[in-house]
Amino acid sequence: MHKMSGNDQKIRRREQILAVISQHGFITVGELAGRFFISEPTVRRELASLEAEGVIRRSHGGASPVSNGLRQPIAFRKTSCLVQKRKIGQAAAELVCDGDIIFIDTSTTALMTVEHLRSRYGVIVVTNSLAVMEMIAEMHLPADRISCRCTGGELNGESFGLVGSTAEQYVSGIRFDKFFFSTPCVSETGRISDFSERETYLRRTVLGNTRESVFLFDAEKLGKEAVYTVSELRRMTYIVTDAPLDQTVVGTGQCIQV
Numbered sequence: 001m002h003k004m005s006g007n008d009q010k011i012r013r014r015e016q017i018l019a020v021i022s023q024h025g026f027i028t029v030g031e032l033a034g035r036f037f038i039s040e041p042t043v044r045r046e047l048a049s050l051e052a053e054g055v056i057r058r059s060h061g062g063a064s065p066v067s068n069g070l071r072q073p074i075a076f077r078k079t080s081c082l083v084q085k086r087k088i089g090q091a092a093a094e095l096v097c098d099g100d101i102i103f104i105d106t107s108t109t110a111l112m113t114v115e116h117l118r119s120r121y122g123v124i125v126v127t128n129s130l131a132v133m134e135m136i137a138e139m140h141l142p143a144d145r146i147s148c149r150c151t152g153g154e155l156n157g158e159s160f161g162l163v164g165s166t167a168e169q170y171v172s173g174i175r176f177d178k179f180f181f182s183t184p185c186v187s188e189t190g191r192i193s194d195f196s197e198r199e200t201y202l203r204r205t206v207l208g209n210t211r212e213s214v215f216l217f218d219a220e221k222l223g224k225e226a227v228y229t230v231s232e233l234r235r236m237t238y239i240v241t242d243a244p245l246d247q248t249v250v251g252t253g254q255c256i257q258v
């Protein structure tokens with residue numbers, strides 16, 4: 001059995017602390033120390049770090065999540081299930097071929113594919129994600145390796161993404177080779193859903209203009225439902241996940257387990 005490194009253990013503990021805070025809404029330092037068998041000073045250091053990143057708020061000897069709505073803020077999602085998301089992103093990046101025109105959405109799971117595209121040539125990335133654009137810019141690759149196009153549109157503060165009619169019109173005029181995306185919720189029957197109406201409209205438009213669809217999600221999202229239906233697992237070309245899935249839910253698509 002593979003033994004987790006000290007860094008992986010810290011990341012896993014951090015994810016678990018975030019999950020508990022999200023689930024309870026508010027939890028005390030003492031409760032966290034008892035749950036994770038660590039000292040209260042260690043808990044306070046973890047909480048101070050998380051508060052500095054803007055994902056929790058410390059108050060009255062405990063902590064609560066920072067969120068303005070049903071969907072977790074992007075800083076919270078970027079640290080949640082990080083180990084799994086990195087593995088999923090790396091596996092998904094293997095599907096990208098030289099010369100592909102791909103769309104990457106605002107999900108933090110799809111963002112994890114970007115760092116694994118360094119060896120590709122002639123790839124055009126179209127995105128509505130400010131985080132994707134920033135990561136590609138920081139890679140400092142020549143344009144003949146990876147170039148990036150922005151959809152334009154109105155800023156969605158929760159996802160750090162661009163949405164609305166401008167973004168939808170832009171993607172409707174492009175034929176994509178592959179669409180890499182994720183959502184917060186996947187039901188047991190394979191319904192893919194999201195809390196954002198405008199993000200959903202944009203994803204549906206891209207799905208109608210792509211040759212292959214690549215849906216990425218970690219096991220934490222399975223069994224959850226949101227208001228707006230994006231698509232269904234059985235309609236996906238590829239599904240990249242660490243969740244166990246029944247073939248009747250996957251349909252004819254290829255499931256890549258990590």
